Amino acid sequence: MSAIISGIGWHIVGAASAASFYAPISKVKSWSWETTWAFAGLFSWILLPWVVTSFLIDDFASFYSVVDSKAFWGMFLFGAMWGVGNVNYGLTMRYLGMSLGIGIAIGVTLVVGTLMPPIINGTFGTLITTTSGQITMGGILVALAGIAIVTYAGHQKEIALGTTAQEFNLKKGLFLAVMCGIFSAGFAFGLEAATPIKDASLALGINPLYAMLPSYGIIMGGGALVNLSYCFIRLAIKPDLSIRNDLSQPMTGLLINGSLAALGGIMWYLQFFFYAWGEASIPEHLSFANWMLHMSGYVLCGGVVGLLLAEWKGVGSRPVRILCIGMLVIVGAANLVGLGMANA
Template identity: 45%
Template sequence: MDPITGILLIAVGSVGAASFYVPFKKVKSWAWESYWLSQGVFAWLIIPWLFALIFVPRGELMPIISEAPSSAKLLAMFFGILWGFGGLTFGLSLRYLGVALGQSIALGLCAAFGTLLPPVIAGQNMFSTTGGILTVIGVSVTVAGIIIIGYAGSLKGKEMSEEQKKAAVKEFALKKGLLIAIFAGIMSACFNFGYEAGKPIEDVALAHGTNPLFQKNPSLIFILLGGFITNLVYCGFLNIKN
């Protein structure tokens, strides 16, 4: 894939990531845990299977899943469970900080840790190549931006009255929201580890004629299933409790 196409696809994904929470503003009578889990059924269960069925050669998805090593499937699901904690607390960060501040901090940290941790743990020297150096510089700029956004949020919080805070975000809580957003960003980086763990699944998918552009789709089924399990347990607990 050429870089321009890659950037365009990233832009499309960014629009989706930035706007998925907006429809929840119209939900008035449901508790957070109810509508969060409802969107999760579609996002983490239905869509991964749908996309895999569309982009994997017809009739090959189930053979790919059955032939893939059990260790790869379980490990991908395990990292998905860890990522689920990130996704879950990401939703909570939006609950306490609002969409703009919560997304900026959580997604920024997710991008930073998700980019740097896998090669560092694999023992790669990021400073040995021009690409690695530029990546570190880009992540550093991202982290600097997150610090500025967090500081701006704290200043805004000090200037607003409690009534204004509640009007902007119903359950606004700056300190709690910042801590949750930082945790969400770190745990969300486990998604990349899920991809690393799912490489044996990708190899089987390629052997069955899957287009290399869509070779990760079978792995996504297991990563997102793990994330769904985390959210199902927590949201189910809250629904029973409340």
């Protein structure tokens, strides 16, 4: 039981890092979003995954040689799928606004990323016929209800503050949010495909808490290819964007912007660093719940961060009360999932 509690706790730590990573990025001045995102991504998708792996593995060539090409390309392509979801994420915000966009996208990501692996593996039937599985499934449904409540609270906040989407389009926004949710679940599928690397890590004597980390360079490499291509293509073809202009400011400004973007990238990577710790603590036959814990924790921590940063100031007490109710429901969902695991 203590391992399960520890696993849920590490998922919350990772989710808190995910919910906070954009705070330093939002402070970057005089850089285009594309340059900022690419620079942050250099740290989160490329540098940190391989630096961390280099501390765990001495001989990359011999270690990765045991992974067959099917598993390798599976991880990379699922990572690219997740990268497409990241690009759609920004477009979803454009047409639906932050609250509706995030709520719908994360809700779809939670369902797809949580339920598809056991369906594909043929274990879903067993899952819904056992008491522990049914309790865990109940926790997933409660988490979705909590996300819906938090989303509604956020939408009420936007109305109170007069914040609207740049080009509100419900039909287009819903389509993009669903696509974002489906494609973003690619990371969960990539982790499922990374089982051979996890097994190789354990065989090498690597601590189980770190066993999944050597797969991140491959999965995130696929996401980096999509995200960086998108950023650099826009910088090349959009007349109002130029990386040369972004980098032409005084050295002090470059150092500040670079540090803020790098910090955001590091915080973004840390969400999956601690995801690996949480995943290592959850019983393997209930590993499908890891993604649910991460995504619902992301919404929970996002609400807490928003309150701490005074983003809800001036909206009135009703939206804040609804937000708190939604967060309590998500906490209840995590407890249900923990109860289901304890009865496994």
